[in-house]
Amino acid sequence: MTQNWDDLRVFLAVARAESLSRAGQELRMDPATVGRRIARLESSLGAILFAKSPQGYALTEAGERMLEPLEAAEAALNAGQGAVTGTDEGLSGTIRIGAPDGSANFLLPQVCAQIREQNPDLELQILALPRVVNLSKREADMAITVSPPQTGRLTVQKVADYHLHLAAPREIAGEIRNLSDIRDRPVIGYIQDMIFDQELDYLSAIGAKRVDLASNSFSVQLMLMRTRRGIGIAHDFAMPFAPELRLVLRDHVSLTRTFYLVRHASDRGSERLNRFAQALVTGMRAEIARLEDLARQDA
Numbered sequence: 001m002t003q004n005w006d007d008l009r010v011f012l013a014v015a016r017a018e019s020l021s022r023a024g025q026e027l028r029m030d031p032a033t034v035g036r037r038i039a040r041l042e043s044s045l046g047a048i049l050f051a052k053s054p055q056g057y058a059l060t061e062a063g064e065r066m067l068e069p070l071e072a073a074e075a076a077l078n079a080g081q082g083a084v085t086g087t088d089e090g091l092s093g094t095i096r097i098g099a100p101d102g103s104a105n106f107l108l109p110q111v112c113a114q115i116r117e118q119n120p121d122l123e124l125q126i127l128a129l130p131r132v133v134n135l136s137k138r139e140a141d142m143a144i145t146v147s148p149p150q151t152g153r154l155t156v157q158k159v160a161d162y163h164l165h166l167a168a169p170r171e172i173a174g175e176i177r178n179l180s181d182i183r184d185r186p187v188i189g190y191i192q193d194m195i196f197d198q199e200l201d202y203l204s205a206i207g208a209k210r211v212d213l214a215s216n217s218f219s220v221q222l223m224l225m226r227t228r229r230g231i232g233i234a235h236d237f238a239m240p241f242a243p244e245l246r247l248v249l250r251d252h253v254s255l256t257r258t259f260y261l262v263r264h265a266s267d268r269g270s271e272r273l274n275r276f277a278q279a280l281v282t283g284m285r286a287e288i289a290r291l292e293d294l295a296r297q298d299a
Contacts, residue, residue: 010027012070015057018138020034020057072270095122096139096141097142098135100145101217110283111283111284125140132149141273154263154265158258166250168182169231169244179253182208189214194216226244
């Protein structure tokens with residue numbers, strides 16, 4: 001049965017927003033109308049497209065199967081309109097990116113703000129979590145990780161390497177000439193039993209046996225360092241945001257890690273998400289390079 005494109009457009013909005021109210025805002029409809037349109041579409045198809053819960057609307061398996069071809073059709077329609085009008089349709093709708101708090105706090109705000117400036121109809125959401133984002137449950141449209149996932153129907157793209165070094169308050173940085181000079185100083189780091197990825201376990205790199213001041217959030221760790229409470233491992237790209245600190249022992253302690261962009265395999269055919277992913281990767285690479293260069297200049 002041929003479906004009304006307006007109803008399919010409502011389906012896409014709800015799939016992206018995972019909420020009748022947020023989809024209604026995008027479509028300029030009240031939530032009740034959006035709900036009726038979804039119910040009508042499900043009735044005509046004879047399939048349940050969304051699982052409703054207090055957390056919102058999540059795609060069912062049937063909804064997942066509809067999403068990819070509909071997004072491809074939407075992209076084709078936008079491209080056709082652009083060819084006729086001579087305009088390049090910008091990105092629109094809602095896209096949510098999940099990320100560990102280091103990248104969520106110090107990289108994504110600048111990158112996402114720039115992408116949003118170029119696409120004023122786009123709503124971007126940054127989900128900062130001290131754990132791996134569950135894409136299968138549609139917690140986000142895509143995620144930044146520090147390890148490539150080993151299971152699940154996911155696609156993985158390397159974003160960029162980034163670097164980490166030991167950081168200390170400026171007033172004591174000159175006193176730290178080798179690793180033995182840090183033994184009597186408080187060590188700041190992750191709560192050991194809450195490290196969700198082994199790539200974040202830095203203790204062995206500095207020869208420390210324990211963490212004296214700990215948090216599951218790197219941003220909190222950086223604040224502890226900034227308040228002169230101790231020393232710890234910091235991302236080079238975060239250092240321009242912490243003028244109270246300096247990188248120390250760069251020749252003794254130097255770590256390299258990698259960011260990956262992870263997406264659900266069913267989204268591979270989405271021109272919209274593909275375009276955004278490319279802009280995100282390009283922006284993150286440039287921002288990491290810019291901030292790390294600033295950190296090297298201050299070292």
